[in-house]
């Protein structure tokens with residue numbers, strides 16, 4: 001068998017077109033264009049690329065780019081003040097703190113300054129709590145993007161055995177919650193899992209977000225399974241994921257490539273969350 005590749009680039013394009021249409025409708029009805037505040041601390045080259053792409057795609061979708069670039073040595077309290085200012089600025093629909101931040105800063109305390117209503121990354125405790133209760137909030141972008149990809153390729157989830165490899169706040173935990181909401185039987189694996197290969201081999205759907213290059217090979221995949229690779233690692237030979245692509249390609253039924261799989265979906269879902277946040281803020285002020 002050779003897996004069919006899931007084209008994240010194309011699906012992300014579709015999502016961005018939907019967002020642009022939603023923005024046009026909002027603006028045509030006399031509302032301000034949604035505004036996205038990307039907050040980048042320091043000069044990490046990969047983060048700079050991601051934020052540049054977020055800003056460019058934000059403008060392409062007709063939204064306002066309200067970027068802040070702050071020095072790597074900024075203090076916790078100065079950064080908190082910037083976030084507090086964005087929190088009350090009516091032009092800002094969504095706030096995104098690019099991660100990771102420099103080591104001297106306390107990420108959890110910073111995220112706590114972002115109001116849940118503007119938390120377009122879905123990383124606040126409030127939005128994570130809503131997700132855990134199966135209620136509507138802003139969903140983290142990468143797991144949200146994985147769900148959209150699974151739906152675009154008609155992957156059946158109800159009753160399916162789904163394995164999530166990884167338990168990060170950014171991907172693994174919310175991913176498991178989203179699959180559970182869709183009635184999958186979810187197993188969450190991590191660095192202490194005893195027999196990762198045996199657990200994965202039972203799965204109809206595997207989402208790998210371990211942050212370990214090539215951790216999942218062909219031996220861990222049931223023939224015909226759907227395999228989603230969230231990993232992204234720079235090597236002298238180019239970008240690779242958490243999945244050993246060539247091996248898994250000959251076993252899986254559906255597989256995401258790296259690059260061009262999950263990555264582009266992350267930014268597309270950020271834009272979708274920003275429009276959703278703008279709409280919700282708007283409805284509140286209309287009702288107020």
Ligand SMILES: Nc1nc2c(c(=O)[nH]1)N[C@@H](CN(C=O)c1ccc(C(=O)N[C@@H](CCC(=O)O)C(=O)O)cc1)CN2
Nearest residue numbers: 050097098099100121141142259260261262263264266
């Ligand atoms: N606040 C956040 N920080 C981080 C997030 C996040 O969702 N919110 N996710 C990652 C980085 N990330 C977005 O921020 C991100 C990673 C990768 C891509 C992407 O499009 N990847 C391309 C390859 C691009 C390349 O050449 O590097 C692909 O996979 O095709 C987009 C966004 C950590 N931080």
Ligand SMILES: [Mg+2]
Nearest residue numbers: 161202203204
């Ligand atoms: Mg089974």
